[in-house]
Amino acid sequence: MPDAAIAPAPEGAVPASTAASLGDGLVVRGIHAGYGEMRVLHGVDIEVAAGEAVCLIGANGMGKTTLMRCLAGLLRPYEGTVGFAGRNLTGLSAAARVREGVALVPEGRHVFKPMTVQENLEMGAYKRLWPRRDPKVAADLAHIYEIFPRLKERRTSLAGTLSGGEQQMLAIGRALMSRPRLLLLDEPSMGLAPRVVQEIFAVIRRISAEGLAILLTEQNARMAFRTVSRCYVLSEGQIISEGTSEKLAADPAVKAAYLGI
Amino acid sequence: MDGTNTLVQLVIAGLSIGSIYALIALGFNIVFKCTGAMNFAQGEWVMMGGMVTAALFGVFSSVGLAVVTATVLIGAIGLVSERITIWPVRRPDPMTLTLVTVGLAIVSRSLVMIFLGKMPAGYSGFSGTDVISIEGVTVQTQSLWIIAITLLFLVLMHFFFERTVLGKALRAVSADPQAASLVGIPSSQMLMLAFGLAALAGGIAGAIVTPLTLMTYDQGATLGFKGFSAAMLGGIGNLPGAVVGGLLLGLIETFGSFYISSHFKDAISFAVLLLILFMRPAGLFGRVEVVKA
Ligand SMILES: Nc1ncnc2c1ncn2[C@@H]1O[C@H](COP(=O)(O)OP(=O)(O)O)[C@@H](O)[C@H]1O
Numbered sequence: 001m002p003d004a005a006i007a008p009a010p011e012g013a014v015p016a017s018t019a020a021s022l023g024d025g026l027v028v029r030g031i032h033a034g035y036g037e038m039r040v041l042h043g044v045d046i047e048v049a050a051g052e053a054v055c056l057i058g059a060n061g062m063g064k065t066t067l068m069r070c071l072a073g074l075l076r077p078y079e080g081t082v083g084f085a086g087r088n089l090t091g092l093s094a095a096a097r098v099r100e101g102v103a104l105v106p107e108g109r110h111v112f113k114p115m116t117v118q119e120n121l122e123m124g125a126y127k128r129l130w131p132r133r134d135p136k137v138a139a140d141l142a143h144i145y146e147i148f149p150r151l152k153e154r155r156t157s158l159a160g161t162l163s164g165g166e167q168q169m170l171a172i173g174r175a176l177m178s179r180p181r182l183l184l185l186d187e188p189s190m191g192l193a194p195r196v197v198q199e200i201f202a203v204i205r206r207i208s209a210e211g212l213a214i215l216l217t218e219q220n221a222r223m224a225f226r227t228v229s230r231c232y233v234l235s236e237g238q239i240i241s242e243g244t245s246e247k248l249a250a251d252p253a254v255k256a257a258y259l260g261i
Numbered sequence: 262m263d264g265t266n267t268l269v270q271l272v273i274a275g276l277s278i279g280s281i282y283a284l285i286a287l288g289f290n291i292v293f294k295c296t297g298a299m300n301f302a303q304g305e306w307v308m309m310g311g312m313v314t315a316a317l318f319g320v321f322s323s324v325g326l327a328v329v330t331a332t333v334l335i336g337a338i339g340l341v342s343e344r345i346t347i348w349p350v351r352r353p354d355p356m357t358l359t360l361v362t363v364g365l366a367i368v369s370r371s372l373v374m375i376f377l378g379k380m381p382a383g384y385s386g387f388s389g390t391d392v393i394s395i396e397g398v399t400v401q402t403q404s405l406w407i408i409a410i411t412l413l414f415l416v417l418m419h420f421f422f423e424r425t426v427l428g429k430a431l432r433a434v435s436a437d438p439q440a441a442s443l444v445g446i447p448s449s450q451m452l453m454l455a456f457g458l459a460a461l462a463g464g465i466a467g468a469i470v471t472p473l474t475l476m477t478y479d480q481g482a483t484l485g486f487k488g489f490s491a492a493m494l495g496g497i498g499n500l501p502g503a504v505v506g507g508l509l510l511g512l513i514e515t516f517g518s519f520y521i522s523s524h525f526k527d528a529i530s531f532a533v534l535l536l537i538l539f540m541r542p543a544g545l546f547g548r549v550e551v552v553k554a
């Protein structure tokens with residue numbers, strides 16, 4: 001695996017046909033990315049099959065958010081490709097990637113604070129409301145309220161007045177309203193009380209069971225191991241380890257670094 | 262009784278000029294909320310509203326038709342202006358955008374001067390009669406039209422921002438541009454929409470105020486300044502604040518020029534702006550946003 005980290009430059013020029021041959025899932029190849037002179041990712045390869053739940057584990061500052069931003073189209077990598085469901089997304093804007101079925105729940109939640117809970121959810125379905133209205137949006141809204149009864153209770157409250165846990169639920173609900181086929185979650189547990197984290201992960205497991213592909217990032221792998229089937233370990237901008245949750249959970253090095261044992 | 266009549270007349274005059282300031286301030290705030298930039302072209306759109314209506318009035322010889330056509334045209338000019346000046350600036354930080362709008366303002370003013378001339382433009386109001394007297398109160402009919410049209414425009418804007426998908430999307434962009442792009446809202450199209458709406462508000466203000474004040478190609482900066490003062494008064498970026506700020510400024514100015522001297526009309530706005538900047542930089546209604554970590 002570490003070999004992949006030093007992906008040669010031509011890897012960046014993978015044609016769309018390569019992505020197409022890799023089926024319905026997410027295929028990330030040779031991502032080099034950063035902020036100007038500040039290079040953060042040094043050739044990252046990951047894959048998420050359709051319907052699979054995968055976690056990217058890494059300590060603070062290792063580049064998890066940077067990678068998520070590249071996948072969602074918020075950051076243009078120096079090199080590398082992002083393919084999803086046979087399509088090459090590399091050149092697409094964040095807004096265009098939503099239409100391709102990729103939705104990101106960003107680190108820090110980023111709900112629309114001066115808007116109501118319901119308006120936030122509607123905005124999640126923006127592409128399905130404008131310019132043409134998809135009649136299934138109402139049913140999806142009801143489904144989100146069924147998953148998160150708390151949001152239904154607070155649907156007329158301004159999002160800025162919600163607790164951190166409620167905002168995280170809203171951010172997830174908003175992302176789901178676009179009917180994604182791949183949900184990206186960047187540290188969904190950040191800053192939340194353990195009991196709330198349990199709740200959030202229960203929901204993630206439920207969504208995963210409904211068949212949605214999930215890629216999430218975490219610093220602490222304990223909760224993630226019980227939710228996903230496979231993990232990557234990101235360190236200093238490279239994937240240093242990869243495997244099933246069981247395998248990684250048994251790895252002494254991983255235990256020490258990411259389970260706090 | 263005479264004193265009361267004067268008071269009522271002043272209030273109506275103040276509210277009508279205040280309505281104009283409110284419309285201009287609204288335009289300022291719409292662009293500010295979406296970009297963080299001060300749009301220096303806002304006043305030029307007001308000027309264009311009056312100048313273009315005057316030119317069209319020569320063609321249509323119907324004030325109503327000329328006003329509606331000119332307003333729509335100015336709205337379209339706002340859209341186009343965004344596409345050719347703001348859009349090409351790929352990394353729109355507020356300072357750069359503000360500077361770009363300064364250029365846009367200068368170009369707009371020059372174009373109007375070249376194509377529509379330097380002469381003051383004017384046309385009659387919406388009603389045949391200029392003034393009406395009710396119970397001893399003499400009012401300019403155009404003042405009543407201004408108040409009514411502004412009210413209608415504000416109701417429509419409120420409906421747009423609260424009830425339509427596009428209006429909500431515009432609010433989403435101003436609340437969190439990055440999150441907006443993550444739900445698929447194309448921020449560049451929203452910016453264009455914001456400029457179009459701001460121009461529409463400016464254009465209609467110019468089109469309905471010109472029968473009272475006349476208009477020349479170089480009046481945009483003053484009008485923009487009044488709108489900016491109104492926006493500061495109500496709290497920059499605060500849409501309802503723009504309305505209250507505009508009406509207040511109109512009243513202060515009208516009462517001030519009546520009781521002190523009409524020579525000080527513009528100086529009064531400047532004094533109000535300075536006072537606000539010194540004492541309440543967030544505006545009369547400025548408050549901390551409802552936010553939780
Ligand atoms: N906007 C930015 N500009 C410059 N450097 C950044 C920026 N965002 C993150 N970094 C740096 O990139 C590195 C990786 O950050 P990040 O991807 O946020 O890590 P993680 O999500 O794993 O905590 C860190 O060293 C961080 O300081």
Ligand SMILES: [Mg+2]
Nearest residue numbers: 064065107187
């Ligand atoms: Mg992070």
